[in-house]
Amino acid sequence: MEDTDAALVARVRAGDSRAADRLLERYLRACRAVALAVTGDEADADDACQEGFLAAIEQIDTCRNPARFGGWLLQIVRNRARNLVRRQAVRAAEPLELHQVAGGASAAAEVERDELRERLLAALAALSQVQREVVLLHDLEGWTHEEIAGHLGLAAGTVRSHLHHARRHLRRILNEDLA
Amino acid sequence: MTDDWEPVDLSPLDPARRGDWTALVEATRRAMAAAVGARVLGPGPLEIMSGWARPILAAAAVLLAILGGAEAMLHRSVSSAPARLGDARRLALLSEASVAHGRVPSGAELRTLLREQAR
Numbered sequence: 001m002e003d004t005d006a007a008l009v010a011r012v013r014a015g016d017s018r019a020a021d022r023l024l025e026r027y028l029r030a031c032r033a034v035a036l037a038v039t040g041d042e043a044d045a046d047d048a049c050q051e052g053f054l055a056a057i058e059q060i061d062t063c064r065n066p067a068r069f070g071g072w073l074l075q076i077v078r079n080r081a082r083n084l085v086r087r088q089a090v091r092a093a094e095p096l097e098l099h100q101v102a103g104g105a106s107a108a109a110e111v112e113r114d115e116l117r118e119r120l121l122a123a124l125a126a127l128s129q130v131q132r133e134v135v136l137l138h139d140l141e142g143w144t145h146e147e148i149a150g151h152l153g154l155a156a157g158t159v160r161s162h163l164h165h166a167r168r169h170l171r172r173i174l175n176e177d178l179a
Numbered sequence: 180m181t182d183d184w185e186p187v188d189l190s191p192l193d194p195a196r197r198g199d200w201t202a203l204v205e206a207t208r209r210a211m212a213a214a215v216g217a218r219v220l221g222p223g224p225l226e227i228m229s230g231w232a233r234p235i236l237a238a239a240a241v242l243l244a245i246l247g248g249a250e251a252m253l254h255r256s257v258s259s260a261p262a263r264l265g266d267a268r269r270l271a272l273l274s275e276a277s278v279a280h281g282r283v284p285s286g287a288e289l290r291t292l293l294r295e296q297a298r
Contacts, residue, residue: 015219017212024208032194046194050207058214116191139186140193170187 009066012057020057027070028053030151031077033141037132038081040125042117048084052077070151123173127166134159135166 003022011019031053036045056063056073063072124132133152137143138159145163149156194200277284 012215013218015215017215020211020215021208024204024211028204028207029194036192042192042194042197046200046203050203053207054210054214057211113191113196120189120192135187136189136192140189164184167185167187174187 004067005069006066009060009063009069012060023057023069023073024053027073030070030137030141030143031074033136034074034077034133035081037124037129037136038078039085040121042121044084044088045081048081049077052080055080068150071153074151119174120170123170126173127169130154131162131166131169134162135170138163139167 003019005023005026008019008023012023028049032045032049035048035052036042039045039048053073056076063069065072124135127135130152134148137148137151138145143151145156145159148154149159152159154162190196194203273284273288
């Protein structure tokens with residue numbers, strides 16, 4: 001039987017670390033997708049996702065509606081990611097834009113993958129944040145429209161619309177890039 | 180007809196393709212287990228002591244307020260004694276002067292006396 005979020009949250013509150021593991025398996029990648037939609041940088045997304053997830057577990061007693069744990073968690077991660085971007089913007093005093101941290105890979109395949117990642121991140125940067133979240137959660141994490149709608153607090157039709165527009169923009173930008 | 184209903188291949192952004200993602204997941208898992216374990220163990224001695232800080236400070240503040248109030252009352256009762264003697268002396272002098280002049284003290288004279296008493 002599939003554990004519900006509410007049941008897992010109750011078990012974590014009682015000190016069950018296996019229940020916390022289940023929540024991590026269920027949501028950590030989604031947290032990372034949402035963080036990536038905000039920061040546009042994979043390393044920053046990793047940091048924000050980890051920090052946000054741990055913060056949520058530490059303050060799990062404040063989750064008022066355990067059945068909606070996912071949405072609550074994603075909001076914590078989103079806020080962490082925004083704070084991270086803000087801090088970096090102040091530190092670097094440069095315009096906020098999605099970019100890829102340069103890697104030190106030397107192998108041709110690695111370089112090609114890096115370029116592809118860079119192009120995808122640049123294409124994602126042209127979308128709105130909610131479109132980025134929707135397309136990453138759907139096309140990368142495999143969430144359904146209904147799951148995304150539930151966790152992002154949107155109507156399923158709105159999710160479909162965001163996804164449709166996001167894909168159209170991404171394809172157009174990526175095709176222009178190749179032309 | 181477009182292919183906008185088909186998924187875009189975002190697999191290059193899949194974190195699992197990077198070796199450090201596994202390390203991040205494990206590090207998160209360990210930190211999380213420690214946080215959840217701490218819930219079972221309860222607070223440590225330092226946390227318990229820091230939890231006492233607030234009630235101890237509150238009790239000290241109440242005690243200070245009581246002692247301060249008591250001290251102020253004692254001080255007032257000691258310092259007010261000579262003032263009362265002075266008032267009595269002034270009242271006696273005023274009465275004596277009134278008798279000598281064969282008249283009742285005026286309201287203004289009494290008010291002045293009371294004002295001085297209040298000071």
